[in-house]
Amino acid sequence: MKIIRLYIIPLLVLFFLFPSSMLAEESPISELDNIADQALQMTKVGRLEEAKQLLQHFSDEFSVASVHHSFSMDELRVLTVAHNQAVEAVNSTSMNLQQRVNTVTSFRLVMDTLSSQYQPLWTEMEDPIMTTFQQVKTAAENGNSEEYHSTLNSFLTKYNIIQPSLKLDIPVDKAQELDTRISYIDQYRQDVIQSTNPQETLSDLEKDLQNLFDGVTEDESDPSLWWVIISTGSIIILTLSYVGWRKYKGESEESKKAKRLKD
Template sequence: MYWKRLFLILICFFGFNFTVHAQEQSSPILKLDAIADQALQLTKMARYDDAKQLLEYFSDEFTSVTLQEQVFTMDEIRIITVSHHQALQAVKSPSLEKQNKVDAVISFRLVMDALTSQYEPLWTGMREPIMNAFQHMKEAVETGDKENYHELLNYFLAKYNIIQPSLKLDIPVEKLQEIDAKIDYIELNRSNLQKNEQAFAELESDLQKLFDGVEEDETDPSIWWVIISTGGIIISTLSYVGWRKYKGQKEHKKPKKLND
């Protein structure tokens, strides 16, 4: 009987969490995020007409959501609008290479994920290509390989530009401005390798902190509340069951003593 009560309590608890999760899944922001993801998959498959139609459908849904509900700030609306426009123009361009089209839609997809992700955002998955490009670029500077350096710098800038819009949603403005300023400085002085050595050292540290900081903070503090709440319910229930069992055994022994 007591174990049945424990089972019912746990069912109610997890059932509540499931209901909350289902409500979150039906939110308009998650619907927009799903459309962005589908547009990316179509672009990767070179189904540009379908991707175009889906991005246009996103525009209609986004307009409807922003008019009916205040779910986005003005900065978020601006970032979404710009990244969406760039993605749409990319898939519509007949002359743009496939990789450039995919990169534009990835950037848009990462923006939507940054708005919906509660833990580690998708843009952190760009750490390896960005940091690898940076390391090769730094080696080219050290060896004085100008030709290879320019190619690597262009590749690095292309990869960083993919995540830059989503960084605006996840990183403090002042910190992002510092990173962007150093990247702009390196690009402006691309012909002077020696002048960039100090900027490279500072930028490398900033990029490492950028990715490391997100990984350290990926556990939502609310998760600990859930863990503590769950543990508290189970401990309290088990304590109650144990107390009732002890009380029942004690009462069961009393008649024997009286009979003696």
């Protein structure tokens, strides 16, 4: 009986601390996130029929989920556009596989942004985006026009994948400011490379991009989150220590009783 109590008490503590994670079924939002991920995986391997079915399934499940989860108008607008573009991509006869994957990835990242409580998946695009932009700067500095236009196109493609997610995850004014700066460089790309100091314009954008990713990382390091983790861990440790002490005390009492009986 004592051994049973030794294990039951910590489990009860965990139950009261984390009831939703132990008992609750997968939430409708998590289910939508899983469907979006499956659609992306099917698209990557060229199984477009399965991807189409999954995107249709997403639409059906979203109608159900929206009854239980309140989406803002901005969230609905961004998600609807991303989903429609994903459907068009898997049905397109003119897109190549990489274009389809990029479009469905963008939809997948939007859904993840809506479902993630902590660091969203779009932040994992930091390395490819920053690396490609560094190549843009290098080509501009060397005056290599062909390489400059090629790497700039590659950067824009990568940025466009995360751009819808940014609308949901960062302040509107910051998202608009970043879009404006990038649109300017795209529209006046030739003027930028032919200017006397193209590095100045490109360096300003690079700082904005780095601040974008650094800002998300800093938000995820919120001290209050660590306080919750530490507090929860302390409660569990104290509980286990108390149970161990009770067990030790009980065994000591039993030992004393046995010794008195022998005496």
